[in-house]
Amino acid sequence: FLSRFSGIKMKQRLDYRNKIILAPMVRVGTLPMRLLALEMGAQIVYTEELVDLKLIKSIRRPNPALGTVDFVDPSDGTIIFRTCALETSQLVLQLGTSDAARALAVGKLVQHDIAGLDINMGCPKEFSIKGGMGAALLSQPDKAAHILSTLCSELDIPVTCKIRILPDTLDTINLVKKLAATGIAAIGIHARTRDERPTHRPHPDVLRAVASAVDIPIVANGGSRYIRCYEDIHKFQQDCGAHSVMVARAAQLNVSIFRKEGLLLVDEVIEKYLRLCVDYDNAPHNTKYCVQSILSGLQETPRGKRFLQCQTLQQICEIWNLGDYCRRRNQELKELGNCGRALVTP
Ligand code: FNR
Secondary structure, eight states, rough: OHHHHHOOOOOOOOOOOOOOOOEETTTSSSSHHHHHHHHHHHHHHEEEEEHHHHHHHEEEEEEEETTEEEOOOTTOOOOEEEEEETGGGGGGHHHHEOOOOHHHHHHHGGGGSSSEEEEEEEEOOHHHHHHOOGGGGGGGGHHHHHHHHHHHHOOSSSSEEEEEOSSHHHHHHHHHHHHTTTTTTEEEEESOTOOTTTTTTTOOHHHHHHHHHHHSSSEEEGGGGGGSSSSHHHHHHHHHHHHHEEEEEHHOOOOGOOOOOHHHHHHHHHHHHHHHHHHOOOOOOHHHHHHHHGGGGGGSSHHHHHHOOOOOOHHHHHHHHHHEEOOOEEEHHHTTTTOOOOOOOO
């Protein structure tokens, strides 16, 4: 109503139902991979987890040469988060936090450049737990709920969280009910407990029980062990009785898992990915990490070994016959006066 009569442009609120989603992944979920996931068919993409203490001190800096918006650490110029308009309406930023006020400050800083904010409540890594973040919040439901209700009432974008199941199904249902009451738009649930590793079987039956006990959309996660093709994504979603589904490792290995038409060959995926890395001046070590994940076993081939020696984006591009593409783009960026430094993730 407002937008039609007052000329105010209102953002459409992100809907978390019937979506296939790129899950948050540290180092993997940077701009080039998110854009490629969208191109392949993902409907929502999550950033890697970004820690509140880092983002809170960053400065928002549009980068006209690249067509991006960069959040830059003023002390050393490091780019903490890079995004662009192509992904804004489908982008969820995942935050690592243990504090409502800090999370809110970050939310206010980034909310115009994203479509949703997610709080990580499932990470079992020592770094997160020690800082009271990630899975530490699973055992502090009051604190978790306070963070979410603060964000829901103060921000203009939908807020979600990503949890793991608890050892007891009824406890999981009660936790989800408590978190749902804060006003969150959806909840991502990794179908494993905090102590279970990716090699353990997930528990779709627990997600099914949760989904039938609450009203908010459930985003199922943890199925990559069984996801070999696009249809398997839907199968996992159905097994969980979930509204949507979020894929991590299967997408890290081959992001074309999101393609309805079927998987692309590894070389084709790498070529598409590298073009985006060149377009958006992605940091060589981040690029290398992601290409390494895609290559996986192929690193042992002569070409794989040559790749492992690479230190620059130019060197990596030469291996996939994109040397000229990289050189031309570098020249173009020089002329445009690209002011951003290559993306550096922690
Ligand atoms: C992850 N995961 C993860 N989870 C999260 O909430 N925030 C994060 O930043 C990360 N980072 C991350 C990096 C990498 C390389 C991997 C493989 C995983 C966990 C991930 O989102 C997901 O919950 C699990 O991998 C289970 O889902 P899949 O892999 O079975 O689809």
